[in-house]
Structures are given as structure tokens and as C-alpha cells.
Amino acid sequence: MTEDQRFEDAVRQFADAIAANFATRIPAQPEDQLKAPVRDLLEACGGIWGIEAASRTEVWAEGGIGRPDLGVTAGGLLCGHIELKAPGRGARADRFRGRDREQWERFKALPNLIYTDGSEWSLYRSGKRVGDRVRIADDVSDEGASGLRAAPVRKLAGLLRDFLMHEPVTPRTARGLAEFLAPLARLLRDEVREALDREDSAVRRIADEWRGVLFADAGSAQFADAYAQTVTYALLLAQFEGAENLRQAFAVDALRESQHDLLATALDLLENRPAREELSMPIDLLQRAIEAVDARVLLARRGRQGAFNPSQEVDRNPWLYFYEDFLGAYDAALRKNRGVYFTPVEVVRAQVRLVAELLRDRFGKSTGFAADGVAVLDPACGTGTYPLAVLQHAADEARERLGSGAVPERLRDLAGRLHAFEILVGPYAVAQLRLTQRLRELGVADSNPLVYLADTLESPNVPPNVPYSVLTGPLTRERERARAVKSQTRIFVCLGNPPYDREQRGPDAGGERRKGGWVRHGDAGLDADPPILEDFLAPVIEAGDGVHVHNLYNDYVYFWRWALWKVFDSTADAGIVTFITASSYLSGPAFAGMRAKMRELFDELWIIELEGASRGARKTYNVFQIQTPVAIAI
Numbered sequence: 001m002t003e004d005q006r007f008e009d010a011v012r013q014f015a016d017a018i019a020a021n022f023a024t025r026i027p028a029q030p031e032d033q034l035k036a037p038v039r040d041l042l043e044a045c046g047g048i049w050g051i052e053a054a055s056r057t058e059v060w061a062e063g064g065i066g067r068p069d070l071g072v073t074a075g076g077l078l079c080g081h082i083e084l085k086a087p088g089r090g091a092r093a094d095r096f097r098g099r100d101r102e103q104w105e106r107f108k109a110l111p112n113l114i115y116t117d118g119s120e121w122s123l124y125r126s127g128k129r130v131g132d133r134v135r136i137a138d139d140v141s142d143e144g145a146s147g148l149r150a151a152p153v154r155k156l157a158g159l160l161r162d163f164l165m166h167e168p169v170t171p172r173t174a175r176g177l178a179e180f181l182a183p184l185a186r187l188l189r190d191e192v193r194e195a196l197d198r199e200d201s202a203v204r205r206i207a208d209e210w211r212g213v214l215f216a217d218a219g220s221a222q223f224a225d226a227y228a229q230t231v232t233y234a235l236l237l238a239q240f241e242g243a244e245n246l247r248q249a250f251a252v253d254a255l256r257e258s259q260h261d262l263l264a265t266a267l268d269l270l271e272n273r274p275a276r277e278e279l280s281m282p283i284d285l286l287q288r289a290i291e292a293v294d295a296r297v298l299l300a301r302r303g304r305q306g307a308f309n310p311s312q313e314v315d316r317n318p319w320l321y322f323y324e325d326f327l328g329a330y331d332a333a334l335r336k337n338r339g340v341y342f343t344p345v346e347v348v349r350a351q352v353r354l355v356a357e358l359l360r361d362r363f364g365k366s367t368g369f370a371a372d373g374v375a376v377l378d379p380a381c382g383t384g385t386y387p388l389a390v391l392q393h394a395a396d397e398a399r400e401r402l403g404s405g406a407v408p409e410r411l412r413d414l415a416g417r418l419h420a421f422e423i424l425v426g427p428y429a430v431a432q433l434r435l436t437q438r439l440r441e442l443g444v445a446d447s448n449p450l451v452y453l454a455d456t457l458e459s460p461n462v463p464p465n466v467p468y469s470v471l472t473g474p475l476t477r478e479r480e481r482a483r484a485v486k487s488q489t490r491i492f493v494c495l496g497n498p499p500y501d502r503e504q505r506g507p508d509a510g511g512e513r514r515k516g517g518w519v520r521h522g523d524a525g526l527d528a529d530p531p532i533l534e535d536f537l538a539p540v541i542e543a544g545d546g547v548h549v550h551n552l553y554n555d556y557v558y559f560w561r562w563a564l565w566k567v568f569d570s571t572a573d574a575g576i577v578t579f580i581t582a583s584s585y586l587s588g589p590a591f592a593g594m595r596a597k598m599r600e601l602f603d604e605l606w607i608i609e610l611e612g613a614s615r616g617a618r619k620t621y622n623v624f625q626i627q628t629p630v631a632i633a634i
């Protein structure tokens, strides 16, 4: 028999098996009547085309959106999924309604997915249909093999072959990679969220441990998000650090060896066996996709070129916008909520240069950032653009004034006092990657960047109240180290681009704790000091302008208050703060207290208004892709 004849034979058996199942009238879900015939058909196809094809039923608890009915492996590796629909429902996933529609919205992320009701077949890749829809009969469940049509059956052979031979197409640019990984990370996040709703879930047990160690306030949504981003970025970093493959033990080893201890521990914890099994589908998909990424090709290629920032830096550094692109595709609302709009390098460099001038001219530190004892902090570092610019500036300064030989030693010293906080795991991992690479390039191989996965606005006073365990040790230590920087390290320069997001919820909104952390709410307890934001609020209320104070409930205002506390209030010493933020604080009654506090603490203050309004009658260019006018203050 030829291959074609063997295939036609297999389809005939498939159609008859379905008709027989429906004829017996054993009560069962109609989709379940299709399962065994589809599995047999795939195995038969594997035999015909020399592919070791097998399928497994994806187990999933009742209630959630769940997974496609079958996961299919080819040669032992997960190659795709099949979603079965009751006969007569068809395979036009994009036309479904109600619950099927909701399901499709999630399944769209899958890189290789067949929808079928037995008679109609469609193949989708990442939400797009590939090739034609194929209808092999009017209704196989009724007519069996006698209703099959020859030409569509031949087309089905092509569709199934394509499906079984699928290889992930790996992107060749950083932007492509961001868009490729985002839907898979989203799939993982959604499954974690559903797992958290089940009492017996192993994922739920991990959540309790993780929450206690790192972010006490993290609700289910935040935990699910942190889980998905951590696994994605830890695997990516492991791949870039040359892991042999990304199975848990190998990935964790690669991270440990390259000194990314926190991510190694996090991956170990999050991928622990029972949880890994519950989340096998999305994690397998991510693992397979990232294993196929060629780090050398990506690092060598140009990044995104935007009209908005045509700087050559983008060409040299494909990672500059990677996280922004990823988050935009992964969850645009989260991007806005966390204020993840990265800073154009020209702006960063200008701020860094101005600080270096002040260090020299006003504080007598002739080598700027390279001078002894100048501790620097970016409290919202994103992917590390400010610390990178500080390193570069110090390297240039040291080379010019002290000679090339002095560069590694000066930079090693600076690396020990250049701190950065970031709350999201994704940018944190990218910042680690970029800073480690840059330090190595500048001749400092033995120093790790001081980037902390931390919430800047969390209390500097209250130690983490979590039991120490071998597994969570590095996570607890990281949180304690960040707290020590907040409470003990004397910071001379605080700089950056803090998030901008105005609280939209009303005062009684339930759910996760409202934003502003310790700055706005202070420490718990009767003898605790009042929250430091009071200094901004009280003068406004005293002046009878209390109706305006809601404008102060904005992330950028909390970060301003925190930086003033850190550099001046907490030490009563001299220092520099420079932020690029929304400019609304420059006028208006709500910000009178904030302006008064700034006047009280600063001897000198420069404001560079960059405008950028796009809402009113007079529209001006904005250096960010946002609609709010911005200003640099130093």
C-alpha cells in the first residue's frame, strides 16, 4: 500500500470508530467520544510518516478554562495540542461564542493547535489559521466512513503532517522574541491563577511561601504574574548563560554557576515537582520555545529602531526595549499600571552628566561617580539603563583623568556602591544580565551588580517575618539586603525615572492593598511614626485645599517623597536627587506641600520642562509614548 492509501485507510477506521461510539449511546461528553479515535489516528499517522507520535489527555480540574483536550508529542517532545468539539460545532475557533470564545482567547497563545469536531479540522498557530479549513464529511458521527470525501481527506493528510512536524520558529530579533514569549508567559500566568483557586493545589502551597518571603502584599493576580515572569526570565537567562538544556536541574545549575542566585533559587522553588506537574503544559511550551532561541544570533542582531528614539544605542543594544515590548504584548494594562515606559538613553545620559558636573563643581568630587564614597541608587531601575549610564560615565571619567589602567579598579569600587531596586522579575533579570555583561566588558569580572528584587515603597523598618529555610534562604536574604540599603546605606545620589500612575480606585475599593506602601501608610502599630507622605498632605489640608489631595496619590509622588526621605531626612546630610517624572507637581494647589518640602531640603533646584502634552489644545512632543507632560528635576 502507498502512504496515501494507508492514510485513507486510517481515516476510514477513525470515521467508523466515531460513528460506532455515537451509536452505542453510552452517556459521555460528546468530545470524549472523539478522544480515542483521534489518538489512534495520530498514532497511525506517526507510523505512516516515521514519526514517533503519541498523545496524552491533558488533566484539568473542573471549572476553569483549562487546557486543550490532547497534548501531542512527536519524538518525545511536546509538539502541539488538539481541542475537540462536539460533532456539529465545527472548527472555526474565531467564530465561537460564549465559553468557547473565552477558551479560544486563551488558546490563541498556543503555537500549534488543531480544533476539530471530527468532521471539520483547522490548524492554528499563535491565533492565526494556517492553510485551509478541511471538512472531510458532513457528519462522521452519523455516517462513519461512508460519508468521507476523497479530496478533503487528502488535504487532511497535509494538515496533520504539518501539525506533527512543527518546529518552533525562533525569532531572530529581540523584539520578535519578546512578542513570541509573551503569549506563552500569559498562558502560564492564567493557569497559575486558576490553580490558586483550587484548595488542593501544590501551586497554592508555593504561593504562601513565596508571598511571605518577597512581597507580603502580593494578591493572587500579582503572584500569578510574578510566577509566570520569573519562570520565563529565569529560563531565558539560563539559556543565555549557556545551559545545556532547560530541564529544571540544568537551568538552575546554569544560573547558579553564573551567580544569578536569586533567580536560580526562585526557579528551583517555583518548578518544584508537584507544582511543575500541575503546570506542565505551559512550562513545557516555554521550555521548548526558549531552548530553540539562539542567544548568539540575538545578541549580534540589531534591535528595534523607533522614530521615537533613533539613537544608535538601540542598534548596539537590542535589550534596551526588550522588556517594554514583552510587557506590551504580555499585559498592556500591567505595563501601564507599573509605569513600565523605559527612558530614552539621551535623557538618561543628560541626567547622569548633570549629576557628575554637580558632584565635581558643588561637592568637590573631581572624578564624579568614580570618586570614593559616592553611593548611588536607582529606586525603580527597570532594565538598568541608569546604572549602566553611571558605569559608563565613571569609566570615561576614570580613563580620562587617571588612565585606562585605573578603570577596572575604580569600577569595581563603584559597583560596590551602585544600588538599584526593581519590583518586577522580568526587568530585574534583564538588568542583571545587562549590568553583569557590561562590568565584564569593562574588566570587572569578579563583581556582581547590586540589583535587588524589591519593593522600594515597602517599610525600611520591619524585618521580613518569614521562617528561614534552605530553599527560600537566598530570597529572604535578598529582601533583607534591600531593607538594609533602605535603613542603613548612606545614599549620595538618587536618580531615575520612577513609575507614573495615578490611583483610579475609590477610597473604599477592596482587593489588594492600595498603592503607596510605607510612604503613604507608614508602619503598623500605635507608636509608629506618621507616614512620611503626611509632609506633602498636611500643608494642603491646612490651606483648605483638601479636595485636591487625591492628585497626590500617584506613584511618582510617592517616589519623590521616598527619595527626599532617603537622601536628606534619614541622614540630615547633603546629596543629589534627580528624577524625570510627570510635571504636574510644578503647579496647582495639591502639590503646594510637596513644593514646600523641596524648597526646604534643596539648596538649589533646576527644572527642565520637557512638555509633551497631547490632550489639550496645544499638543507638544513627548519623549515617552505617554500623554502626560514630563519634567526633569535635579
Ligand SMILES: C[S@@+](CC[C@H](N)C(=O)[O-])C[C@H]1O[C@@H](n2cnc3c(N)ncnc32)[C@H](O)[C@@H]1O
Binding pocket: 338, 339, 340, 341, 342, 343, 344, 379, 380, 381, 382, 383, 384, 385, 386, 421, 422, 423, 424, 427, 454, 455, 456, 457, 496, 497, 498, 499, 500
Ligand atoms: C518608568 S520605569 C523606569 C525604567 C528605567 N529607568 C529604564 O529605563 O529601564 C519604572 C520602573 O519602576 C518599577 N517599579 C514600579 N513600582 C515599583 C516599586 N514599588 N518598587 C520598585 N520598582 C518599582 C517598574 O516595574 C518599572 O520597571
